[in-house]
Amino acid sequence: MARARIPSRPNHELVFRSARKGEEGTLATVAYRAFQAGDPEAWLRYFTEHAHLALDNVIVAETDGQLVGHVSSLDLTMSFAGADVPFQGLASVAVLPEFRRRGIADRLVRESLRRMRRRGEALALLHPFRLSFYRRFGFGVCELRDVVRTSPDRLPDSVLRRHVRAFSRPRDEPLIKQAYDLARADTTGQLSRSDYWWDVRVFKRSPSGAVYVDPGSKAIAGYLLFDVPEGGAYGVQQLLVRELRAPTSGAYRGLIGFLGALGDQYEVVELVLPRGYGAPLLDEPGIRDEPMVYETAARHPGLCPPVHTAHRRNVLGLTAAGAMGRIVDVAAALALHPSPRKHGVRGAIGLDVEDPVFTDAPRAFDVTFAARGVQTAPGSTAGDRLSLSIERLTQIYFGATSARDLLSQGFVVGSAKAAALLDAAFAGPPLFLGAYNGF
Incomplete structure (x- = not known):
């Protein structure tokens, strides 16, 4: 049964307007309470320091003088088949919990789109919390990602991995940026990154990585950045590749070969790749996390017959929805x-x-x-x-x-x-x- 939406009472009329200077703290509080993620200080920095967000592009919903919701529109530029194209990044659609199910988020998104159109914007992208919510506004899934979860030793080896070394930010940061810009050519969706973006959105999130040094030019020709979730013991840790950029085939094979040599430490490597890139890495059907399922079944024979619990090294490959877009x-x-x-x-x-x-x-x-x-x-x-x-x-x-x-x-x-x-x-x-x- 669908949950009923409680209409706003006539004497509590909603007003939609642009955010004002001095309201950043209130915006941060609404975002923190709405998402229960991050911390209030991080949200305050989002509204005060974000290089791609102007307060004029933050729309707030207000009733009886109380700010109860907001939505942001970021000024961004992405690669588009070899050209740079501007677009709006719709983000931070937030409504206080006690004001949910009143259509406020719906009206915020519609108002944001109308203002984009009046400003002459052509395109908008967003990362959805739920696809069905944004489809009602004309957004469609436009980014499809190949997700590969595998044991490292199932990745194709390459002698080119000998040209991979550890990433050092003081030494490699400008070279990483050059490699990223080179890799943007003839792609669609790679942002034109400001120094703010590199610092806050990239390096602070993933300080670990590796670079591929071209054996001829001795220049960095590709790189990967990764996270290792806490709590795993050596030998059963997971390595999550957050970004892999390799504009040459040698750099790509070298970096994949580097990951393939890490099987003694990591039980699982996860890569998120452009559509079509995952297929060459799949060599067995099945689900990488099968051992946990099988072991559970063995401990509960009443649910299903006991099965062999030997270490399985099958590969999980799937296509996942990423960003949604709208003309x-x-x-x-x-x-x-x-x-x-x-x-x-x-x-x-x-x-x-x-x-x-x-x-x-x-x-x-x-x-x-x-x-x-x-x-x-x-x-x-x-x-x-x-x-x-x-x-x-x-x-x-x-x-x-x-x-x-x-x-x-x-x-x-x-x-x-x-x-x-x-x-x-x-x-x-x-x-x-x-x-x-x-x-």
């Missing part, structure tokens, strides 16, 4: 995408777009792919058309799926020719942010 302004977003011009796509299609937030905006567009870029105008004269939701259009835009697949599955209706042209226009590397580009 805020169709015409602006299509003009921003670098791939149509890069691939020389030519032609005209029509798009009939259903949008649950901007219901008064035009929903029929004529789109022309030409040498000077993409031109989009309200209209319905183009013969080859597609009818789809803003969620599905966003997923096609970011390469999470194809228009032709959605057409064959019935999630998009219309012309196969239009679907093929849209796929050609948006062809490129799929969106991948990874852990340390999260916000």
Whole structure:
């Protein structure tokens, strides 16, 4: 049974406005009470020191003079098929526990999207606490990650691991940044990182790592940063790779080979990789954590027959949902995408777009792919058309799926020719942010 939503009483009208100077402490308190994560001081630093957050882009919900919720919109830039593209990072959607189930979070997100559109923003991304909540606003899953959990000795070995050494921040920080920027080329989703981002969001979270030194140039050509959760004894510890950047095949094989040589210390290595990168690392079916399941079954034979509890080294490989995205302004977003011009796509299609937030905006567009870029105008004269939701259009835009697949599955209706042209226009590397580009 669905839980009832308690409406706000008429004499407790909600007011939505931008946050003001001096309210940072209250914002931090609301965030801490809403999420019960981090600490109040960390949240205060978030609202006072974040290099990508302006108070004007923090919307608060207020009733009877009390600040009861807020949402932030970060000014960020990411790589997009070889170009740098600005976007808004929707974050910190927080409502005090005693004001939940009144539609406040819903209204905060809608107000944030409306303000983005008025500012001329084209794209928004977020990391969802629940997919279904954000789908109602037109967000779709746009980042798909390959997650691999394996015993180190099941990873492919390589003699190139001899060129890997420990990461030292005083010595390697500028070289790591150069390697990251080099690896951003021809990717989609890698942030343009400020010094603030590197310090607070990367190095403070993961001070341990390794670098691959190219044997020819002697320059750092790749790196990985990792965490080791506390509590595990030597031999059964877990190593969680938070970031692996290797723009050359040698660097990638060397770093994977380095991880593969750590089997004496670590029972499990976990990697989160761009979609498609996990498949070459899988050599056995099964679940890496099977020993714990089997041992539990052996201790409780009434539940299932005892089974052999020998150490299993199977690999767990799965695809996980990452960031969600949303096109805020169709015409602006299509003009921003670098791939149509890069691939020389030519032609005209029509798009009939259903949008649950901007219901008064035009929903029929004529789109022309030409040498000077993409031109989009309200209209319905183009013969080859597609009818789809803003969620599905966003997923096609970011390469999470194809228009032709959605057409064959019935999630998009219309012309196969239009679907093929849209796929050609948006062809490129799929969106991948990874852990340390999260916000």
